[in-house]
Amino acid sequence: MRLKVFRHRQGMSEPRYDTFEMEAAPGMTVLSALFKIQEEFDDSLAFRYSCRGAVCGSCAMLINKVPRLACRTQLMPLLAGEQEISLSGYPAIGGPVSWDPKEDVLVEPLPHLPVICDLVVDMTRFFAFYRDIDPVFSPLDPDPEKERLMDPSDVRELELYTNCILCGACFAACPVDAKNPRFSGPAALASLYRFCIDPREGRRIERLKTADTPDGWWGCEFHANCRQVCPRGVPPIVAIGQARQEIKKQRKEGEEM
Ligand code: SF4
Ligand code: FES
Incomplete structure (x- = not known):
């Protein structure tokens, strides 16, 4: 098989693709192949x-035009066509490079973020949105006498979002983040929603309102790419839909009062 790898660094006038031939052993991941190179x-x-x-989130890259974790993506299933994902409204797809998905694995940096060097991108914009949501617990009771007991169904719902490893795959797959540099993006909104539904959190309503803006909850166009590419099963699109419903409900209650 061949690995076609995007290359670009300071001093190069144009990016290029380098091709490396190697044997794909069973279980070999894209990250292992990059080490071999x-x-x-x-x-x-x-x-x-x-x-x-698949814990730190740092190896996310575009593999066969889909954002994935390199340490979790194996070469042989890719070549066998077993991991195809069809993303909607995704302008990053369809660059000038050609590759044969039966013989080649194409490896590129995450789109929508500036390339620093080869497969390394500058994640500043992604983490700025995450910082903006103030991802720090503000407890209802800051000094409880006993542990805070949780209903198991609340824990299950929270875990959907606390599983996020901030890899940026959803951000890179999102057509809205591609065209609107102010859109908070799926990961930040999913993390914000996590605080909005935590029964121990003291600023739930206030937090919900912080993203009640055209570039927050209302910026999403429901392409659902985020949910398809997330390596941890986080569903940002569900969080965004439920947050919108909650806001509408509160507006209606406000009007009726
Ligand atoms: S929601 Fe999923 S894809 Fe997005 S940053 Fe978190 S782990 Fe990565
Ligand atoms: S190296 Fe940590 S998620 Fe891949």
Whole structure:
């Protein structure tokens, strides 16, 4: 098989794609293949990783035109066509490179973020939106005498969102983030919603209102790419839909009072 890898760094006038031939062993991941390139072909190839176990979120990249974790994506199922995902309204797809999905695996940096070097992108915009939601618990009772007991169904709902590892795959797959640099994006909105539904949180309504804006809850166009690409099963689109319903309900109650 061949790995076609996007290359770009300071001093290069145009990006290019380098092709590396190797045997795809069963279980071999895209991240392992990138290490092989560094060790055996070209040690200047730049990419991010840390945990190698789908926990840190740092190895997200565009693999066969879909944002995925390199440490979790195996080569053989990709070549067998078993991991195809069809994304909607996605202008990042369809660049100038051609590849044969039966023979090649195409590896590129996450779209919608500036490339620093090869597969490493500048995540500043993504994390700025996350900081904006103030992702710090503000408890109802800051100093309880006993532990805060939770209803198991509340815990299950919260866990849908606390599973996020901030990899940025959803942000990179979102057609709204591609065209609107102010849209908070799926990950930040899902994290904000997590605080809006936490029964222990003291600022639930206030938090819901912080994203009651055209670039917050109301910026989403429901393409649902976020849910398709998330490696942790987080459903930002569900959070956004439920937040909108809650806001409408509160507006109606306000009008009736
Ligand atoms: S919601 Fe999923 S895809 Fe988006 S940043 Fe979190 S883990 Fe990654
Ligand atoms: S290296 Fe940590 S998620 Fe892939």
